[in-house]
Amino acid sequence: MSAEPRALLYAIERELKVLSWWESSPPSAEALASTEPFCLDTLSFPQWLQFVLIPRMQALIDAGSPLPTRISIYPMATESFRQLAEDTRALEEAIARLDEALSGQPVSREP
Template sequence: MRDRALDLISLIEMEMRQHGLWSDVEPSAEALASTQPFAVDTLDFEQWVQFIYLPKLTVLIQVGNVPHNVSVCPMAEEAWRHHGDKVMVLLDRIADLDELLSGKRVRE
């Protein structure tokens, strides 16, 4: 499971890069310190995925402290709705990761 989760994280990064959703510029420390869900008050969703979610998830998986209640795909679908069908593979990879970690797959 660990290797599959890390593979999915890499695939998510690759898809985000392909669709221009990956940034070379890290947000400020203040923006990253948000306590709001998905850091909605300081970050765009893709920034939260890149700079908070994926790095923290990678560390948790590597140390064997895998979260079991994960449901990020519905937020990804909402945040990237304006991209249409071109992000379907990306959304599927996020749903795959949700399902692997929590046993639940929620996709519209």
């Protein structure tokens, strides 16, 4: 792997904080129990990153469990952030690097 997944998760967390998207209170248990991809029906994409992706990946790393190898979060990130005024390039890059580290495949960055 080109980069250590734990460091990439930290980079995603750091960028969420830089954008002031890091929340101090978690969503409800019901919101977190969504069965939709990325919890689209109950969470914003930044909430999904903070409260679903990061904790689940950290738990796998801490347990020494295998990490997913079929992962593609970057396309959802670019779509979710497309209409926003904030500069999300650093967050998108961190997500692309996580995808690449886990899948072993290069991610095609949007221009």
